[in-house]
Amino acid sequence: MDFDGIITLAHGSGGFDSADLMQAVFAKHFRNDILARLEDAAVVNIGAQRLAISTDSFVVEPLIFPGGDIGRLAVCGTVNDVLMSGAAPKYLTCGFILEAGLSISLLDSICASLAEVAMDAGVAIICGDTKVIEGKNPSGGLMINTTGIGVFDAEDDAASVASPSPAGLHAGDSLIVSGALGDHHAAILSARMGIENEIQSDCTLLTPVIEALAAAGVHVHAMRDVTRGGLATVLNELAAASGVSIELTEGTAPIHPPVKALCGILGLDPLYMGNEGKMVFSIAPEDESAALAAVRATEIGREAAAIGRVLSRNRRSDETLIEPQVFLRTAIGGTRRIDALYGEGLPRIC
Amino acid sequence: MDFDGIITLAHGSGGFDSADLMQAVFAKHFRNDILARLEDAAVVNIGAQRLAISTDSFVVEPLIFPGGDIGRLAVCGTVNDVLMSGAAPKYLTCGFILEAGLSISLLDSICASLAEVAMDAGVAIICGDTKVIEGKNPSGGLMINTTGIGVFDAEDDAASVASPSPAGLHAGDSLIVSGALGDHHAAILSARMGIENEIQSDCTLLTPVIEALAAAGVHVHAMRDVTRGGLATVLNELAAASGVSIELTEGTAPIHPPVKALCGILGLDPLYMGNEGKMVFSIAPEDESAALAAVRATEIGREAAAIGRVLSRNRRSDETLIEPQVFLRTAIGGTRRIDALYGEGLPRIC
Numbered sequence: 001m002d003f004d005g006i007i008t009l010a011h012g013s014g015g016f017d018s019a020d021l022m023q024a025v026f027a028k029h030f031r032n033d034i035l036a037r038l039e040d041a042a043v044v045n046i047g048a049q050r051l052a053i054s055t056d057s058f059v060v061e062p063l064i065f066p067g068g069d070i071g072r073l074a075v076c077g078t079v080n081d082v083l084m085s086g087a088a089p090k091y092l093t094c095g096f097i098l099e100a101g102l103s104i105s106l107l108d109s110i111c112a113s114l115a116e117v118a119m120d121a122g123v124a125i126i127c128g129d130t131k132v133i134e135g136k137n138p139s140g141g142l143m144i145n146t147t148g149i150g151v152f153d154a155e156d157d158a159a160s161v162a163s164p165s166p167a168g169l170h171a172g173d174s175l176i177v178s179g180a181l182g183d184h185h186a187a188i189l190s191a192r193m194g195i196e197n198e199i200q201s202d203c204t205l206l207t208p209v210i211e212a213l214a215a216a217g218v219h220v221h222a223m224r225d226v227t228r229g230g231l232a233t234v235l236n237e238l239a240a241a242s243g244v245s246i247e248l249t250e251g252t253a254p255i256h257p258p259v260k261a262l263c264g265i266l267g268l269d270p271l272y273m274g275n276e277g278k279m280v281f282s283i284a285p286e287d288e289s290a291a292l293a294a295v296r297a298t299e300i301g302r303e304a305a306a307i308g309r310v311l312s313r314n315r316r317s318d319e320t321l322i323e324p325q326v327f328l329r330t331a332i333g334g335t336r337r338i339d340a341l342y343g344e345g346l347p348r349i350c
Numbered sequence: 351m352d353f354d355g356i357i358t359l360a361h362g363s364g365g366f367d368s369a370d371l372m373q374a375v376f377a378k379h380f381r382n383d384i385l386a387r388l389e390d391a392a393v394v395n396i397g398a399q400r401l402a403i404s405t406d407s408f409v410v411e412p413l414i415f416p417g418g419d420i421g422r423l424a425v426c427g428t429v430n431d432v433l434m435s436g437a438a439p440k441y442l443t444c445g446f447i448l449e450a451g452l453s454i455s456l457l458d459s460i461c462a463s464l465a466e467v468a469m470d471a472g473v474a475i476i477c478g479d480t481k482v483i484e485g486k487n488p489s490g491g492l493m494i495n496t497t498g499i500g501v502f503d504a505e506d507d508a509a510s511v512a513s514p515s516p517a518g519l520h521a522g523d524s525l526i527v528s529g530a531l532g533d534h535h536a537a538i539l540s541a542r543m544g545i546e547n548e549i550q551s552d553c554t555l556l557t558p559v560i561e562a563l564a565a566a567g568v569h570v571h572a573m574r575d576v577t578r579g580g581l582a583t584v585l586n587e588l589a590a591a592s593g594v595s596i597e598l599t600e601g602t603a604p605i606h607p608p609v610k611a612l613c614g615i616l617g618l619d620p621l622y623m624g625n626e627g628k629m630v631f632s633i634a635p636e637d638e639s640a641a642l643a644a645v646r647a648t649e650i651g652r653e654a655a656a657i658g659r660v661l662s663r664n665r666r667s668d669e670t671l672i673e674p675q676v677f678l679r680t681a682i683g684g685t686r687r688i689d690a691l692y693g694e695g696l697p698r699i700c
Contacts, residue, residue, distance in 0.1 A: 132362025
C-alpha cells in the first residue's frame, strides 16, 4: 500500500486492491478478534444470544436497472450476507444519502421496492437516517447503507446449515453454485453502456436456497454469496481462509447465453463478474446429489451445478505441491490458475 | 410532500423538511412499531436480551475540522445516539464510501482517529464495507455510515437513567443542557467560509455525562443529544412526543462568545445550530441541583445550565390553552414561539 497514493476505483472492486486497502488501513486500525475473521457477517455473543451482523453500502448506478433497483439490492445484499453466516435475518437499519436533485417520486418508488423485499425477507426496518449532499449529477442520486442483524436459534447449533464458515472447506468437498454467473454485472454494464439485450439482474434473496438445503438435511461446510469480484475472488478467499486449494472444472459453471455473448464482445470473464442472487457452497461429495436436487427444486436454483472440488492443502490432482490456490481444469486436461480479481472491475455495480 | 418535486438540501437539515420526507416517504413504506417510535435508537428484544440499535451516515465537509474529523464524528454521533436510549454501546459497524482521488494517508489518519475514539467509547468495530465512487470533487471525499449496537443489562431496568424516552417529559420538569450551544456548527461553517477564529467543534462522547448522572442517582425522564436542527428542533420533537409544552428562559443556554459573535455577524440563531457533544435532559425539579452538580463535575459538562421547564399539556404559565409547543420567555417577560428548524440549515454538517 502506497500511503502517498490516492484512492482509485480499483480499491472498491472487491478484488486484490480492495483486500490490500482492507489490510493496510482498516484492519490495522480496527483490529479485533471478530473483525479479524473477515467474514461477510460478524458473529457476536450478547448474553446468551448469538447474533450475526453485516453492513453494506450500495452505490449502484443506474438506480433502477433490468431486474431490480437500488432499494431491492440494498435489502438482498445485506440479508444474503447475514444468511451466509447461518443466522436468520431479523432486523435492518437504513441510512440514506440523497444527492440534491433526486426525484421524490423516484425515491418513493425505490422505498416501496425496498419495503416489499424486506417483507419477503422477514426483516423489520427498525431505524434509519437521511443525509442530503450535492453530488456529481445535477439530477440527483442515491446511496443506501443497510446493516442487517440475524439471530441464531439455540437449536440452530444442531441444525445442518448452522455453522458454515469461510474456513470450513474440507479436502474432497464438492462445490456447488446455485445458478448462472454474471447476470447482475452484465445487466448493469448493459444499462450503463446503452446496450439493449434481454439480460436481467439476478438480484434476489437467497433464503429459498438456504431453506431447501436445511430441509434436505444437507450439512454445508462453507458458503458465500458470489458478489463483487465474482466467483474467482470468492473462491480464492475461501481457499485462503481454509488453507486448501480448489479445482474447478471448465464449462461446468452455468452462464446464460446473452451474458456469454456480451462477455465475448467485451472481453470479460464471467468468473470475475458480480452477482446479487447467487451463492457457492461446499459439501461432502456423498451429499452432492441431494444438495443439487434440493437447490434445483427452488425457483432461483433451477440451474444449480457442481463446478469443482476442494483439494488437500498441498497437492494438486497431479501431486504437485502448491499454496492455497484456485485452478481451472480445462477441457483438454490442463490446469490454469484462477486468481482473485486484479484491477477495478466495474465500479458502482452494487 | 410534493411527489413531483426534487430532493433539496433542506431535506437533510434535520428540521421541518426532513420530518416531512420522513413521514411522507420513509414512514409510509417502512412502518412498524419499532420505527414508529422515531427515537434516535431503536430498542428491540431478541430472546431475553434488550438491544438499542442506531444508524447514521456522516457526510461532513471538510473531513478534518477544528476540534475533530469525520472519523471521530462517525463514532461520537452514533455512540451518543445509543447512549441516549440508556443502553451501553458495545459494537459498531463501519461502511465507508470513498470518492476516488482521496489521499490514502488522509484516510489512514481518519481511521486512526476513528479507532481511537471507538476505544474510548468501549465499542468494537465488528464489520465494515468499502465502496468507491467518482464524486464531485476530483481530490476525493469520504462518507462513513456507522451502526451502533448497545446492550441493556438486566439490572439496568432498576437503574436511574435506564428508561429515558422522548415521550418522558413530565409537567414541571426542569430542563438541563450539558454545555454551550452551536460550537460544532460554527466550527464547520467557519472552516468552510475560511473564517479564522478560535471556535472548536464540541464533537465528543457523552459517556461521562451519562455516567455522572447515573452515579448521582438522578432519575432522567427524557434525554436527547442536540445535533442537526439544534436545541429548538430537538425540544419541539420531545414536546410533541410527550404531548407537553416547554418554556425556555432567555439567556440561560450557554453560548461561547466567539460563537455568539459569529452568529451576530451572519444572522444565525444558536438555538438552531448543530452540536456533536451536547445533550438536553429533563428531570424532576427537586433533582435539578444534584443533576447540575453531577454534570458540571465532568470535563465536558462544566458549563451545564438549567434552561427552562416543562409545562402541562394545555397551559402556558399565563394559563392560555395551547398545543404542544416550545416557547422562550424573554427577559422583559414576554413569550416567543420557538419552532422546529424550517429550511436547510447548514448542509454537510455531520
